[in-house]
Amino acid sequence: MQDSNRINPVIYIYEKLRSSFGPQGWWPVYSDGGQGYHPDDFSYPRTETQRIEIAFGAILTQQSSWKNVEKALFALMEESLLDLKAIAEIDIEILQKIIRSSGYFRQKSMRLKDFSCFVLENYGNLESLFSLDTENLRKALLSVKGIGKETADSIILYAAKKPKFVVDAYTFRIFERLGLIEKRDYDAVQELFENGMPEDHEPYNEYHALLVELGKRHCRKRPDCRGCPLKEMCLYNKKA
Numbered sequence: 001m002q003d004s005n006r007i008n009p010v011i012y013i014y015e016k017l018r019s020s021f022g023p024q025g026w027w028p029v030y031s032d033g034g035q036g037y038h039p040d041d042f043s044y045p046r047t048e049t050q051r052i053e054i055a056f057g058a059i060l061t062q063q064s065s066w067k068n069v070e071k072a073l074f075a076l077m078e079e080s081l082l083d084l085k086a087i088a089e090i091d092i093e094i095l096q097k098i099i100r101s102s103g104y105f106r107q108k109s110m111r112l113k114d115f116s117c118f119v120l121e122n123y124g125n126l127e128s129l130f131s132l133d134t135e136n137l138r139k140a141l142l143s144v145k146g147i148g149k150e151t152a153d154s155i156i157l158y159a160a161k162k163p164k165f166v167v168d169a170y171t172f173r174i175f176e177r178l179g180l181i182e183k184r185d186y187d188a189v190q191e192l193f194e195n196g197m198p199e200d201h202e203p204y205n206e207y208h209a210l211l212v213e214l215g216k217r218h219c220r221k222r223p224d225c226r227g228c229p230l231k232e233m234c235l236y237n238k239k240a
């Protein structure tokens with residue numbers, strides 16, 4: 001086993017979590033015959049529909065649990081609405097009913113429409129938008145109303161398969177408790193990860209998913225540190 005004092009903590013934590021939890025297979029895709037989670041298979045998304053499914057999922061998951069987002073995505077699938085043109089054209093009140101389970105459905109139906117119109121008007125489809133280099137793609141996504149850094153980076157990493165580390169509430173909580181960050185600054189924390197590991201979308205993909213898994217299993221609001229793979233290096237646990 002590697003010594004946490006001698007190696008880069010970003011890499012050490014990644015290896016620890018991966019050996020404890022195994023490959024996570026994010027982002028789940030069900031449309032076009034996708035099997036949901038797909039551990040160690042980074043070939044998804046394979047089609048435009050799957051790219052749309054991930055991008056819509058990233059928008060719908062803002063302030064909502066994934067369980068509720070999945071219901072909305074399946075409802076969209078049933079109505080053949082994993083389609084930018086169909087979303088751009090559908091009556092907003094009908095769309096609100098379809099995605100109701102995701103919460104904040106009025107706001108989110110506007111966001112799906114704004115995103116779809118933006119892509120259609122400027123690029124035609126997601127494949128063409130994703131041909132931009134990572135930084136220009138990020139700028140383009142951030143110019144869409146309602147798309148913030150976490151959503152843009154989720155789309156870049158999981159739908160466009162480009163290396164951009166996604167920082168979320170779990171990342172902040174875990175790294176704060178470990179004693180590796182002092183404040184919740186999105187850009188600074190993203191830099192910590194991106195400078196600490198090779199620029200490659202596969203480990204970025206896996207790492208974010210592993211942190212979410214740790215957040216769900218152990219590092220909850222009230223942490224359950226028993227059995228946490230990071231226990232021996234965690235400042236919070238030492239103080240407790």
Ligand code: SF4
Pocket residue numbers: 174177178218219220223224225228229230231234235236237
């Ligand atoms: S030891 Fe406890 S506080 Fe530290 S990362 Fe694990 S669950 Fe979170």
